Amino acid sequence: MARMPSAERRTQLTEAAIRAMTRDGVARTTTRSIAAEARVSLSVFHYCFDSKQALLEAVIEAITAHCLTVVREAIRPKPTLRETIRAGFQAYWDHVCAQPGEHMLTYELTQYALRQPGFEHLARRQYALYRDTYAELIRQLGRDTGAVPRVPVGVLAGYLAAMTDGLTLALLVLGDEKGAAEILDVITDHVEGLMDA
Missing domain, CATH: 1.10.357.10 (Tetracycline Repressor, domain 2)
Incomplete structure (x- = not known):
């Protein structure tokens, strides 16, 4: 996985969350599904969003x-x-x-x-x-x-x-x-x- 500045990574994850939530709904969207949508590890997600x-x-x-x-x-x-x-x-x-x-x-x-x-x-x-x-x-x-x-x-x-x-x-x-x-x-x-x- 290419290294990316944290602000860009947050943007990437936010846009992935929008796509996942639009498709699956807020309640059914998990941190795991957002990480998968963004093609990053779960640890990257938790690093960007506490x-x-x-x-x-x-x-x-x-x-x-x-x-x-x-x-x-x-x-x-x-x-x-x-x-x-x-x-x-x-x-x-x-x-x-x-x-x-x-x-x-x-x-x-x-x-x-x-x-x-x-x-x-x-x-x-x-x-x-x-x-x-x-x-x-x-x-x-x-x-x-x-x-x-x-x-x-x-x-x-x-x-x-x-x-x-x-x-x-x-x-x-x-x-x-x-x-x-x-x-x-x-x-x-x-x-x-x-x-x-």
């Missing part, structure tokens, strides 16, 4: 980062503020449609954390990360376009996190992509109305 909580937190952060990367690129300024906002939502939505299992995993992680004594903070951390991610994107939008929210950034970020979270779950349950796109248009109009350009 607890299941640390692994789950890394998984939550990695899945959020996957979305953040595509949305951050998408909200580069377009001819209008509305087009810029809608492009960000579309990038997120394209990721949901391309990776439904990964997004389904986020809901399973939440439920797992809430049901496991001592893991509840992971669910709170997950939703705080969603809000913080939206706050970062709102600030980027402001820097790039000069748009200023009419409501506090934290409030708007919480609203967007709740809206997209609910819409994502509805798509996973109902499979109505057309209906979801229409809802994203309404959310886009609402967000644009909450910004001073």
Whole structure:
């Protein structure tokens, strides 16, 4: 086995955990199955992660980062503020449609954390990360376009996190992509109305 810096090894194991959990579910995924998925020894896994909580937190952060990367690129300024906002939502939505299992995993992680004594903070951390991610994107939008929210950034970020979270779950349950796109248009109009350009 090739030697690899520990940060890279953690990333490798986190991505392997995402694949294994998406395929097998959180409860049925073991440290052994993650190590096998990553093609490393169990001792390497335990060297990189000292607890299941640390692994789950890394998984939550990695899945959020996957979305953040595509949305951050998408909200580069377009001819209008509305087009810029809608492009960000579309990038997120394209990721949901391309990776439904990964997004389904986020809901399973939440439920797992809430049901496991001592893991509840992971669910709170997950939703705080969603809000913080939206706050970062709102600030980027402001820097790039000069748009200023009419409501506090934290409030708007919480609203967007709740809206997209609910819409994502509805798509996973109902499979109505057309209906979801229409809802994203309404959310886009609402967000644009909450910004001073």
